[in-house]
Every structure is written in structure tokens, then in C-alpha cells.
Amino acid sequence: MVRLRSILLFLVLFESFGSIIAEEEEQIEQFSEALLLRPLPDRKVLAHFHFESKVPPTRTHGSHHHLFPKSIYQLVHKFRVREMELSFTQGRWNYGRWGGYDPISSRNAKPPGVELWATFDVPQHQVDTSWRNLTHALSGLFCASINFLESSTAYSAPLWSFKSFAANIRYGTLPREAVCTENLTPWLKLLPCRDKAGLSALMDRPSIYRGFYHSQRLHLVSNEFDLAAASSGMVLAQTLTVVLQPVTLGSGMTSSVGSIQQPSWSLSSLFGRKVSGSCVLSNASNVYVQLEPNLVSELKTISETQQQSDIENLISQAWSDMSFEMSHSAVREIKEVYGFQKESSLLYEFSLANFSDSRPFDLEFRWKRPVTWSSQLAPLQASRFLMGSGNERGAIAISLKSVGRSGYAKSSVNEEGRCSLRVDVFQVVPWYVKVYYHTLKVFLDERLHSLADVIERTNVSPSEDKVSPGLIEIALRLPCDVHSVILTLEFDKGFLHIDEYPPDANQGFDIPSALIRFPEIKTKMHLFEDKSACKSPILSKLQEESPVLWYTEVLLVPLTTPDFSMPYNVITITCTVFALYFGSLLNALRRRVEEEERLLKTTKASGLIGVLLSKLSTKLRGKPLEPPSSSSSSSSKVSYKLILRVILVAGIAAAWQYFFG
């Protein structure tokens, strides 16, 4: 007993000592880089760069940093940012093919364009000011039009559906923002090695922008301003997620009939570059190759069927050796430990420490046999579309379809024993799309369902014209066996002032992506923990629990677009009508009908205009025209007068040009 106690005491001491060591380690700035590669089922490859800078709090460490970017540090301090995420995305994450359940997809799949959200550590009434200033600062920092998020019509304050337990949060998106190298360069500038060395040297601009999906993200967490909590300083995570189509390496293998031959790839074929060593400033620079759980199980079954004969000496390595080979041998093989019968994913780790300019690292992944698999999908597949036609009204529909696997929902059985699934829907609509929130309808399996049964919680902040966008947050509680859920909302299309139309108004207006969140279904990788594993920030990030997210498509709403030259046309035609009316009134007032008739009778031509006028008047009165017999002398006088007038007008015009031109 005593011995046991002493052991316990020793353990406690050791623990505390260990924690001291850990704290000691925490007190220095750290930077690490990692690249995760994953073959995707549709012959593409996912490349996920992860750079992380950590800095201890200013209280203990001061404000001088040797790795952490100065601009971000100043930004945090100036605007008192608690947490911030900025993403630039091009293309849409294909949830159906590339997976919607794993940590990478739920964290790095972002809506197209720019998405920015931030929480601030300022009093409630200053949050909007801080947000506005932050958008301007970021806009300058990243060469993007983030400053358009400044206007109160562009951002909103979600309460609970976007992020649980977040006060003072602001959220805004710019769906139409084009993302290109000018946004990537400032992002790279925040890395100590930029793209001069290390993994970021792989970022060959033509290659990464040729991809099917491109999302660069910056996630910042700081608890600098928490005085009470044990502050951990700031953590800046920068990730770049690209989905690339490998250029097929010239492998001698021909695809067998019926199954698709996966393309073999290497770093140089994906990016057109090789890695020449790590960034010397990073604590860890690793490359990981991840095989999805479904792929692992698929490969295992294939090898099992082929090697029926000797099951006994089937060692763990054999199945993988038979299906693919990699040019370098992995430093480590990390297995996911998860549940009982569930398949687990596999991570191969490669370290860049021993590579240099003369011996660049070029990982090659070669498939040996055709294989097909599918990625892990989110419990419900979401899509969003518009209904209705015309320029007056329409409806937004969000459809959630079950993927037919109820395994995810097993855990969320409530007290009554009924299996249920909670889904949060977060949708921001611009003010010119005037949503009637009372028209919200829910169809479960194509049957109209009463809202009270399904909806657990809602938060609606209606839009205010030209002031704020509409925000709707709905928490749905769905039975697990549901196959399809459709939410519809009707709206009227508003009219904008002529100044409010964007330059290309005929293209239509974007409704930002809705966010479907499954708060009860958390995803994380259950990696086998050993001491060295927790050192790599990408792995600890993958092991963090996060809810499964799904961003829907961006909707394009055509609004009535006026002809922008219309005001001038209206002015011109109105003025002409008025001028005609006024002129004729004036003429009528000073008309001498008797005299004119007398004059006409005496056939006295009164100049060309007079002739024309008399012609017109006779026409109007319906009388036959009496041809005026003008003498030659008068006609010459008329032409002389006419020339004089023309000269006068020309002179005035010339003088005008001279003085005002």
C-alpha cells in the first residue's frame, strides 16, 4: 500500500514536472509546417498545407517576436481580436465525392469567395466599430475587397448556429470575390520562410490555381486579453487546401476493364516542383499521406480475396505493399484507433529534416492495382436552390437528403429512446431579398410537417432596408430515419436605388451560402497517442473535435435591372413635351388669325419660316395650300437673311467653344 502510494506520489510529481517542462516549452515562439496529401476517389489528390505559429502572451514574452508576423500581432492588439478566420476560396468543395465527414473537409471546406468572421474582446457597443476597422485593415493586408464587408448591410451577428458559445461575433461573406495570386502573396508573407524554403516552396502558382478547389485560410486565436485565464498567447494557423488532378505518370499498367485505374502521382507531377529541405525556422516540417478509412478497408478486402490461400501469414504490411508503393519509406505509420468494427484511416509520416537542395524530396505514390472507394459523407447531403420565376417573387429551398447511413446518429438517442438528429441551419439573406419568415415550411419525406414538431429553436432578425441583412438561424430536430427534408422560404425581390447596383447588375445578385451544421455529430481523428505525435500541430488539429459542417451553393438571384440610361431618356422626353406645350401656348397667345389670313391672301411671303408656318397652319386646318408666289428679290433677301443667321449661330457656337470648351 505504501509502495503504491509512493508510486502515486511519484507519478503526481512526474506529472507536475512534465507540465512544468511543457510550460517551459510553451514560453517560446514556435512555427511548424506540414503537408497532408490524400488520394481522392475521383482520381484527384487533396493537398492540405498547414502552417502554425504560436506566440506566448505579451505579458510574459513582450512584444518583440522573431517568428510571429508583426502585422497580425498589431492587428490583434489594435482591434482586440479574440478569434478570427478569413478564407479565400475558389471553386466548391465536392462534398459528395471528396467527403464531408472528416476533420479536413468540415474545417477547410469554405464557401466560394471570401468569408470572414471574428470575435472581439471589446464592449458590446464597440464591436461594430472594431469590425469595420478590421475589415479595412485586412483589406489592405490581403489586397482584397474585404472592406466591402464594412457596410452594415454586408455582415451579421449570428447567435448560436454558426459557432456555439461565441459572443461579440460578426460574420460576413463576399461570394463574388475573385481569388488569385495577389491574395496568396500577402498570405505567404506572414510565414517566416515565405515561399523561399520549406513546404511553401511547392506553391507553384499555375499549378495550385489550376486545381479544382483552392482555399486559403487564416485562423487566429488569441487570448491575450484574458487576464484571469492562463493565457496561451496567440496561435495563427494558415492552411491552404487544394484539390489537384495529377498528370498521369507514365506507368506501364493498363486499367483493367470495369474498374478505374487510379492515377499515380508525385509531388513534382502535382506541383511541378520538389521540396528542397525544410524551412530552417520551423520546429517540425512533415509530409503526411493519408488513406481514408474506406480505402483502407477496400484495399484490405481486395488483398484478402487474392490471398485466400495463406491467410495465416498475412501481415499488416502485405496488403498495402500489394496495392501501392511510395518512393520513400515512411518515418512513421500512424493508425487511427476507433471503435470496434469501424475501419480506421492510416497516416504515413515523412520528415523533411534530411533533405536539402542537392537531395530534394519528391514523394511518389504509385498504384499497383485499380481500386474504387468512396469517401465518408456527412449524415445529410444539403443543397439549396431557387423556386419560382419572374422578377417579382420566388422562394429559397434547402434540401437535406439522407445518405442512407444512420450510423452517425446512433449516438444521439434522446431520453425517450427515439433516435434523433439535430441540424442547425444558418442563412444570411441580403436586404433586397425580402424573406417572409412566416412562410417557412418544412417537408419531411415530401410531406408537409408542422413546424413545432421539427423546429427546436429559431432566431430570426429580419432585414432592414439598406441597413442590415436578414438572418435566420433554425435548429431542426429530425428523426434519424428521415430520407429527405426540404425547407422553403418565400421572398419578394426588392428594388434598389440606381446608385446601389453593382457595375455588372445584369449578372444577378448572390445570396451567400447557407451553413448546415450538425452540432451533435463531432468529427475528429482518433490517432494512437504517443509522445511524439502530439508535437505535430497538424495532428493535434486533426484530433480536435469539431462539428460536421456543410456549406451550400451560392444562389444567384436575378433582380429587375433598370436601363441605366433611363433617367436621361425620361428627362429628355419630358422636357421635350413641356417645351412643345409651352412653345405652342406662347404661339397661340400671340397669333393674329385674321391678319395671317389677310396676309396669305395678299400672297406676301414672310420668309421661309413664315412659309413653313403657314403651310403647317393650313395643313392643320385642313385647307388647301395656296402657293405663295414670292418674287425673286424677296427670295434672295430671304436667303441672304438665312445665311446671316447661320453665320450668327456658327459664331455663337465658336465663341462658346472658345470660352467654355
Next chain:
Amino acid sequence: MPEGAPQDSAMAEISEAPTTSDPPNTKLEEDFDPKTMRKTKPGLKRLFLTLTVFISFVIALPFLLKSIEIYRAPLPFEDIDLLSTEMEKNLLLFPCQFQAVFVNFDDITAVNELGLLINSHMQKLTSENTPACGTCGNNFTVAVTIDSNSNCIHRESGSVNGKWQCGVLNGFDKLNDHDEAFDEYLASVLDSKNRKVYTVVVVNTKQEDVRVIVGKHRHAWIAGKVSVEKAVEKMAEIFIKVFVNGGNEEGSIRGEFMPVGADGKVVLSFSLLNSDPHDWVYDWDFKELDEILLAPVVDALKPVADISVESQVLYHTPKSSYSYWDDTQGSYIFSTKDLPFFVNSNEWHLDTSTAAGGRSKVLHFVLYVPSAKECPLKLQLPNREISMTNGFISPMWGGIIVWNPPACVENFQMQDLSRHKISSEDLKMISEVFMGQLRQLFGLKSDSLYVGRFATSVLLTSEKGFAEWELDVLSRHHTCFNLLQCGTTLGSLSRLVQSLPRMIIMDEIGKQVKYSLEAAKLSLGNVSLGYSDASAVSSRKARALAEDAFYHPSMMSVSYYSFEHCFAVYSPFFLPVSLHVLLAVIREWKRYKVENRKYLAWKVKLE
């Protein structure tokens, strides 16, 4: 009514017609020629009507113009022109007060003559070159005191209030060994921290070599065996060349260019550049540099500028100029003609600071650590000597120092990639060079010797980096620079506004211009009265307001409501209508004249 009107007029014509056709007299009937005569008075009705319309149009025209007028706040153009011409013509000259003290000169008593002598020497020195802005010109007063064992004579001049107390130097024998101590003693005697009087004390001693020392405050002393004439020459030189001009020679940075932002802020951005981290990675203890070496300077410069300090370490930042190996020096050499290409703006992401919002000025101080393949790297001066500081400045941008790590001199083989720290001795040296660069950027000398025509003076260096009299010089230059800048900014604003007659000018701009002018006037007034601190404050305000007005967002936006636009909107109505009205008036007038003539002809005939 419009329908009825022509009929009415027709009726009137008809009603008049019978009277004309009615023959009153047959004799006259023969003479009546309907082509040249008429019997009735021509009607005025139509003429009156058209004229009414015309006149009402003419009256309405100013109202219309007023209604379509764009808003332009009235700007005081004359005052602006006055200010800018005044700033260009008359240099800002501050009144200065000097005090000369002669200690242990027993043989002289002619105080007034001595004062005039000093004055004439100073006049000669000032007239040598045109006075720069922010100096004293001829606007100075000299007080003289002779302090000897036997007598104590004062010559008061102007409003020098503090007097030299005779006999305070008696028994003070540390004159030669402890300059610092004597400096402090003089400061306490003269109270030169608070009084803006520049004093030169001549102490006649038995020593042969004459030493001239300029203290940290507003005084200097000459010690040694020196004749009165020599002392006067030296004194005048110290007054004019050192205290007034700040020891500047021709060719140094002009004092008019102060690296201070429009809002009076300066950000000193220190960057440590590791040109190739594969060779070695150096870090510095910036906290030490900041707290021990920079904090006093920041404090000292507070009257001139609001200074903040920030730092960063960057990697992979090669220089963009070339250097070559020199065997005799045993190092890589880059020469002064390569300096314009040294700063690699593509790869040195020095960044403007987020903290420095608005229009603050950022001064970059760069410590460049060369890579192994260009180490040691040295700067060769045009006279083929190696630069002592191994650094250079770029005016209004900042300074660069090349620091060769000890590793490269020792032919060091890279064994570990750990982070090295720059030793604190090196850091001290570096900070001294940075300090010299900062002084140069502010237009002051960076070494502690002033070589004049009559004397070589030793300038005592203050631990704050700037002596009191140097701060005075800076403050004067700063005031001058601010007012000049304010004048040119307002001048360009007024030119811009006058060249675009249809540009909207907000009320706020008008207000800012007004306040800026007021502040500038106040500053000018304070300068002439000699309140230099107050004038510095208001000059800064004037400049800031002028820049605010010039860079006002409404000026930058497309607020130009063009005349073409106005014409396009209003011409479809007013062009045809005015033609109608004008033609109607002309026609009616002509007709009336013709008819009236006819009637008159008839009348003549009748009589």
C-alpha cells in the same frame, strides 16, 4: 384658357378692324396706303404678354441657377495666398537670446563695447550665407557679463532676465578634468534647462591649450589662456554656427525636411534581416535595445514628435546589389554607388505598420546580417576607405547597418542551426550607430566634434541622444517645416479648388482650412513673440488640419458634378423654350415698331 386666348386676341383684332375699315373721310381715303399706314394705334397686348413671359424667365433664371448650384463652402483664398507667399518670401526667424560671460578677465571693463563687438561678429557670420528657415537671422540680443575678482559688470540687452551671478565659479577647480561634472554645475548655475538663453562662458586660466566645449544643455564654455578678441570670435561662432544652426554644414540634410508625419507621429520600425537563414539565424534582444537605449530618446524627442517603436525579424532577405571580394581587405565590398540598389523592395517585406494609422511617418532601421557567401560584407566610401559604421541612411526612409556576424570572421563552419543572439556589446554598438543615423535623419551631426573656422569644439553627447540646444534647433526647424508644408498644402488646395469650378466642397473642408489658417497665424504670432513651444504646437496643428482638408474623403471621391451633365439635364427644356420666348419677343417688338411707324405716318398725313 389656352383655347380661349387666341380667340380673344382674334376678337380684339376683329373689333379693331371695323374702325380701320370704317372710312371717316373720303379725301384721306385716297392717301391711305394700307402698306405703309394704319389708322389705329397698334395694340400693345401681345407685346406686353411676350415681354412678361420673357421678363419672368429672366427673373427666374438666377433662381434656377441658384437651385442647381453645387455646394461649395467658401474658402479664404486671399488668406491662403497671403500665407503661402509669406512663407515663401519671409523666412521664419525666431528671436534668440544670448549671454556671454567672461570670467577672470581682470583687465577689461568696457562691457558695452564688448557687447557691440560680439554683435558685429555675429552679424558678419549670419550675413555670410542666406539665413535658413528656423534660424535667428539678425533677430537676436546679446547680454554680456564680466566676472572678475575685482568687479562684476552686466550689460543688459533686451529682456534677458536671468543674470549671471558673479563669483559662482570661484573655487571650482574641476574645469579640466571633469567636463560632465562642470557641465552639470553650469546647468544648475544657469538654469539652462528651463531658460531659453544660450550662454557661452569664457574662463581665463593659465592653461596654454584652449578648449572649447559645448554642453548638453544650452551653454558652452571656453577654457584656457585666451585673449578677449579670440574669445569673442570663438563665441560668435558658437552662437551662430552651433546654437542657431545646429552645427550643420552645407551638404547635410536640409532642416526643412523633417521625417515627421502629418499627425506629428513617427514610427521607428526596426528590422533584423537574416539574408539566408540556412547559414545562420540571428536574433536580438530587442527588449533591451528598446528599454535601455531607445526609451530616453523617445522621451527626449517628445516635443518634436510622438515616437513609437516596433520591431520584427525577417528571413530570406538577400540584398539586391552586388558585392565583390577584395583580397586586401579580406572581405566582400560594396561601394557607395551600389547603395541605391541595396534595399531589395521585392523581398524585404518591411511593411508599413498597422499601428501607424493615418499619416504617420515610418522610419525603417534595418540591421542586415549577410549570408555566408557574402560575409564579411563591408561598405567602401568614395575615398576607398572602409566605412567605420558599415551603414548608411536614406533620407526620409531610414537607415541600414550591415552587421557581420562573428561566425563569418572566424571562418566558421555551420554546425548547428540554433538561434544565435547578437551579443549585448554588439547591440550597444549597433544602437549607437542607429542613434547617429536617427540624428542624421533629423538633420543633425552624428559625430561629437564641430570643426569651425575659429575653434574646434567638443560636443558633449547626452545619454538622451539629443542635447537641449539640438532639440531647440529641431523644434525650430520643425515649426518652420510645418508652416511651410501647411502653406504649400493649402496653396495646392486652393489651386485645385479654383481649377475645378464645379467640384463640391464640404463645409468640413472649409472649417478645416479656416482653423488651419488660424493655427498658422497663431504660430507665426508666437514665433515673433518668441514662444517657440507654443508655436511648435500650433504649427503642427495647422499642418495636420491642412492635410486633413486636402485628403478629405469627399475631395478624393468622384464628387465632380460636371457642367456637361448639368447641360444635358436642363437643355432639353430650356433650349427650345428660350428660343420660343426670344423669337416671340423679337417678332413682337419688330412688329410693334413697324406698325407704330405706320400709325405715325397716318397721323402725319391726318394733320
